[in-house]
Amino acid sequence: MERAAGLTISFPWGLPGLDYYEFTLSPLEEGSPFYFLQSTSQPEVGLLLVNPFAVFKDYEFELAEEAAGQLGISGQNQVAVLCTVNTSRGIESATVNLLAPIVINTERLVAKQVVLNDRKYSIRTPLAFRPGAGKEAR
């Protein structure tokens, strides 16, 4: 499987628990809701990400003013949201962090993991895993 060339995105606040501040983001496959986020300084460090809106139809949140200000976001058309997928307990037990999505300013290529004030979403939301998810719908 060939991976498309990615976008370089800076994380000025880092990601809690990880000491890396710049990553390359690329979709796993064209049209897939899954992405791979790879540290530019430590290529063996990566995170599987998913577009939460593609797999959790009811997911929604309002971006807090502070976070929007930090990221320089003023409109919806310059935002992308991706969530980390944890496959450490096996692919069948994969979970998604819906509590703290990664919010990206797609114009400035700056991102930040934002903890939602709304506590209705879990840091470990089970993902009904289908590697081809999102593709068969087309």
Next chain:
Amino acid sequence: MLVLARKKGQSVVIGRDIRVVVVEVAGETVRLGIEAPPHLEIFREEIYRALREENAGAVTGAEKVMEMFKR
């Protein structure tokens, strides 16, 4: 640890740029207002710890991911 007594509406200043105000005291719960420069992130501690653990646990390699998605 420095311990200070503060009443509702009173605040504490940390360094030049950080101010913590006691907004409300209701029973066991204290609501705090925090003013800090935008380069600083502010978390509830238990969430910060959970997030650190979750992010570190979610780290994986490109090859492993490719392998999972081939099936």
